[in-house]
Amino acid sequence: MSDDPFQPFLEEGYITDVVRQISGGKEASIWLCRGGAFAGDRDLVVAKVYRGREHRDFRNRRVYVKGRVVLDERAERALRGKTRFGARVDDGLWQGHEWEVLRRLHASGAPVPEPIASTGEAMLLGYVGDDDGPAPQLRELRPEPDECADLWRQLRGAVELMLHANVVHGDLSPFNVLVHEGRIVVIDLPQAVDPRTNPNAFALLQRDLHNLTTWFAKHGVEIAGEELATNLWTAWEFADLVPDDLVP
Numbered sequence: 001m002s003d004d005p006f007q008p009f010l011e012e013g014y015i016t017d018v019v020r021q022i023s024g025g026k027e028a029s030i031w032l033c034r035g036g037a038f039a040g041d042r043d044l045v046v047a048k049v050y051r052g053r054e055h056r057d058f059r060n061r062r063v064y065v066k067g068r069v070v071l072d073e074r075a076e077r078a079l080r081g082k083t084r085f086g087a088r089v090d091d092g093l094w095q096g097h098e099w100e101v102l103r104r105l106h107a108s109g110a111p112v113p114e115p116i117a118s119t120g121e122a123m124l125l126g127y128v129g130d131d132d133g134p135a136p137q138l139r140e141l142r143p144e145p146d147e148c149a150d151l152w153r154q155l156r157g158a159v160e161l162m163l164h165a166n167v168v169h170g171d172l173s174p175f176n177v178l179v180h181e182g183r184i185v186v187i188d189l190p191q192a193v194d195p196r197t198n199p200n201a202f203a204l205l206q207r208d209l210h211n212l213t214t215w216f217a218k219h220g221v222e223i224a225g226e227e228l229a230t231n232l233w234t235a236w237e238f239a240d241l242v243p244d245d246l247v248p
Contacts, residue, residue, distance in 0.1 A: 014117050017034040018047070022046065044129075046134075098123070111184055128178050139174035151216075163232055167192050168193050202229070210225045
C-alpha cells in the first residue's frame, strides 16, 4: 500500500483537497474530499481507502469469494497456496470486486454511491450528505410509521433490483444503509456475491433480509423475511424478477 493513497486522485485532478476523515471501519476508512475538475460538478466526494491486510478483520472471507473467477493460472495457484503473491491476488479479488459491483449496480439504477475513480487501493465515490455532514445510517433513525414503511419499500426494491443484476449484498444491515433526504443508499459491497456462481448466495440473502426485517419490526413494520427471501430467490431462478419502478 502506498504512503499516500490520495496522491493519484490529486495528480489526476479528481480532488483538490482532503478535508477530513468521516469514519473508519474494519476494511477501510472513509475520507471527505473536495472535488476537482475531473470530478464533474461535485463540490464534495469521498475516498474509500482500504486498510492493509494486517489491519483488516472481515471474517469468513472464503464464504464471499467462492465462485469468483481468477483467469491467471499462476495467480490461482498462488491464491490456493496462500503465498505472499496469493495474498495480493486475494486483496485484488476483494477491492477490485467492490469497484466493479458498484459500477454495475449504479448503471442499473440501484441506490448505491456513484463510482468516480479507482486506484486499486482506494476508490473515489459520490458523497452522500450535505454541508452539515454525511447522511446518517438507517440504524440511527427513529422514523415515523409512514416514513418507516416507505424506507422498507425502498429497501425491498433495492434488494430486488440488486438480485436482478445478479448481486447479493452479503452483509446488509441497518449499519450500511444511509438515508439522505428520505432516500436510501446502500453502501459497503466488497463482500457482495454473484448468485450464479456462489453457492452461499441464498443463505446470505436470507441473512441480509433477516437483519433488515428485524430492525423494521422494532419500528412497527412487520415483514416475513424468510418467506420474502424464498420468493425473491424463486423469482430470480425463473428469471421472473421485474424490479421496474421499485426504486424511484
